[in-house]
Structures are given as C-alpha cells and as structure tokens.
Amino acid sequence: MAHFKSHLSRVLAALALAAAPASAFAGKANDTLTYASDVEPENVGPYHNNVREGVIIARHVFDNLIFHDLKTGKYEPQLATEWTWTDPQTLDLTIRKGVTFHNGDPLTADDVVFTLNWAVKPESKVVTKQNVAWIKSAEKIGDDKVRIHLVGPFPAAIEYLSGPVVIYPKAYFEKVGLDGFAKAPIGSGPYKVTSVVPGKGVKMEKNTNYWKGSPLGTPSLGKLEFRLIPDPETQVAELMTGGVDWIWRVPADQAKQLESVPNLSVLAAETMRVGFLQLDAQGRAPGSAPLKDVRVRQAIAHAIDRKAMVDNLVRGGARLMNSACFIDQFGCTDKGVPRYDYDPAKAKKLLAEAGYPDGFAIEFYAYREREYAEAVVGYLRAIGIKANLNYMKYAALRELARAGKVPIFYQTWASFSVADASAFTGAWFKGDEDDLTRDPKLTQLLKTADTTVETDARLKTYEEALKLVGENAYVVPLFSYSTNYAFTNELSFSAQPDELPRFFQAKWK
Secondary structure: OHHHHHHHHHHHHHHHHOOOOHHHOOHHHHOEEEEEEOOOOOOOOHHHOOOHHHHHHHHHHOOEOEEEOOOOOOEEEOOEEEEEEEEOOEEEEEEOOOOEOOOOOEOOHHHHHHHHHHHOOHHHOOOOHHHOOOEEEEEEEEOOEEEEEEOOOOOOHHHHHOOOOEOOOHHHHHHHHHHHHHHOOOOOOOEEEEEEEOOOEEEEEEOOOOOOOOOOOOOOOOEEEEEEOOOHHHHHHHHHHOOOOEEOOOOHHHHHHHOOOOOEEEEEEEEEEEEEEEEOOOOOOOOOHHHHOHHHHHHHHHHOOHHHHHHHHHOOOOOEOOOOOOOOOEOOOOOOOOOOOOOHHHHHHHHHHOOOOOOEEEEEEEOOOHHHHHHHHHHHHHOOEEEEEEEOOHHHHHHHHHOOOOOEEEEEEOHHHOOEOHHHHHHHOOOOOOOOOOOHHHHHHHHHHHHOOOHHHHHHHHHHHHHHHHHHOOEEEEEEEEEEEEEEOOEEOOOOOOOOOOHHHOEEO
C-alpha cells in the first residue's frame, strides 16, 4: 500500500507539471468506453457467474422480462408487456413481439419457456440457485403467453424477474451448448458480445437493432470493452494515460489524489454490497472446531473495530451493518438483532470461557479488498486468534468453501442487486452448498418468510430469522461498501446504489 501511494504521488506530480491533453483519452475519439476491474467473471453466461463484473455484462447483453425503475420504485414492462397473478403460485405473462436476439432470431414465448425450464434443472448447475429456485416450471399457454408455476408463494418473484433472471435464445443455446454459449453469448440487450478472451476481457458493441421503447433507452456509446487488470496500480496508470476510460473500487485516499488529475472525474457512492465474515459453525473445515462454540463466534464479532474500518478504509458513505442483509432491502431489519460492539476485552473473556484462553490458530480466506482482510486478521490476532490469510481467486475459493474446507471466509455480497432480503439470506442460510451454518430452524424460518404473501407476517418472520442469525453469530456483518469511481471527464456517467454501472445510459460529452 505504501509503495502504491508513493508511485501514485510521483505520477500525479508529473501530471501537475505537464497535464495530458483531453485527446489523450481516446475513448470518445474511438467511440469505445474501455473499463477495467480486477476480477474476471468465470463465465459470461449470467446463470453461471456470480461476481459483479459478470452481472454488469449481463445487464448490457441480456433483457429481463420486467424492468424495475429505481427512481419510482415501480415495475414496468420489458420483454413482458403485462403480467397477472392467477393465484399465489401462478404467474401469467404476455411476451413482447418484435424483439430479436443479436443473431437475428426472433424472441418468442418459446425462448422464455425454454430458459426458465432449463435454469431450474439440476444438471444446468446454475451457480446461484436462489435466483431461480422459486420456479417450478414454465409453459406456453398461447402464441405470446407464458405461465410460470412457482414452487410455492414467492412475493419477490417480480423483483427476481427484473434482475438475475434473463432470457436465452433457445435454438442457439441448444446448438452451441453451455461451453459454446460462454465463448459467444447471444442476448437481446442493448449491447452484443463480439469477443470473449479468458484472462483478458470482453468486447461488446452497440446493438443497432435494439428494440424501440425499451425502458433501458437507446444506447449511445458505440463500443464497450471490459479489461481485466488485476493490479490496481496498473489500472490507475492506464486511466491517467488514456488506456482505459473508467475504473472503480479505487481506495478512498487514492481517489482523493486522483481528484487533482486533469481530465478525470471522481465519484463516490454507497452500494448494496455488504462485507461480512462467514464462519464454519459446523466445524467441517480443518482447524475450525473452535467455531462450533457460539462464544468463539461472538468473540470474533466483538474483536473487530468495524467503525474504524469504515472511517479509515472504506469511507465514502459506507454504513455499519448489524444484520445479515443490506439494510435497505425489503425485509431486512436489525430490530432485536444483537450489537457486537468493538470490545477486545470481552472477546478475550468469551474465548477463555470457551476454553481458549490463549486463543488458537486458524486459516482465514479472502478474494478481494486484501487490505480489509488484513485489517480483520490484525484484529483477530490482537485477541489471540492467529489467523493465517489465504488470498485467492473467487471461483476457486467458492468451490473450496462448498467442499467444507474454509473455516473463516471474508465474503461480500451484493444480492445480484435484488432489493429483497431473500436475495441475501437465501444465498447463505437456506441449507444448500453455500450455507456454512446449516441450522434447520433458521432454514425453515427463511423458507416461510420467502413464501409468505401477507406483508406484515413476512416482515415479522424475517425479523425472527435475522435475530437468530445474530444471536448465534453465524456470520459477522461488517459494513456496506462505498465505491469510488474514476473516469475520463469526457464521459457523462452517474452511479446507482445497486452497484450496476449503466453504460447503456452513459454518453460522451
């Protein structure tokens, strides 16, 4: 970190003496917005990816059935022109006519039925099962009519149809298969993929045949290029020399320095992403036996100075999170949830009561924001827990956790931008492979909350479930993420709290 700051300061000083002209930023001249990040989606197909970079690509390449207007909070037609609940477990939709996929095939009710039925098959191996697990099946009931049968009542269905559930082209997907689709995905969205190079990035260009009247609007930028640049120092250097036009997750102190760079704009905004520690409460992983004791898990919660992390590392409007969800999601509440204030003395006392007066050694895993993970490791060591940091790529770490080999996982989750608590709790506590808790009472509470139609009863059940999570310290919620964006000032760009940069709405100035 110190080396990075020193290098950045030297570059800034040089720029102050000889400011680069606006023409150095070639994005506008080439009508190509090049954006960079340090994480690569494991698969460009949205059902087989759950990192944010892949979610962003999906929102530009694929269409949803329903559109959620964040400004008004209302749901509007997208691929579905109308929808009707015939009963709490049956949803009928009318599919828009005149929409074509990027390869020219018309989008029809058959594509919708195929996509939904394929996504819920176990052999499809969808990465985030919560996104589609509420769907039992779909059927065509007319030329442009689709009926979705739900597993049970699921009030958040419309929200999911406006987010992670996208539509694939049946004929093309059946022809190329999952592997072929990952190499050359076809959607109906405002941008189409022209190149996927693993380890390098993804190129897209404007869909000139995008259907008129889409709530996403008509795309303005001619081309988009996602570049994988793992090193943050290189990202900044590329931005300042015009190699890229847009970066994000810039550390707060560096973002402050970038504000003085000619021809750059810097923007900070809170997101739905929550950082938290996932603890192996079952003790499955090697060396994780101490975590089976609730007092040890509570000690870990008391050991971390979350406010200091927010004030000194995250900044930019980030908030402390006390519940296992993003506080502005429907159903998320911290009412009745225990507060684990920073109290190292209490943490040590709890460890002693659990039979670990001298602490213990344990493996600690993380895949992003290394400085955040290192801070947590430092807090744990201060109370005697000798945590050894293992830093690795997300896809590999996720599979390691699913195999029961990760005692403590520094996790982040942005709920696929779904504004419902089920998108958070359902991912981590519903008894599937990502659940390190496996508490049957908690799982049942959440299944009840997810499927309860009556609003007050649904909220009450989420409250009970989140209280149970907190009392048992199954996870340690830390804070919401604030993201700093830095980009060429030739670009008109605004951020949204759902952590989805909408390049299809961006324009050159």
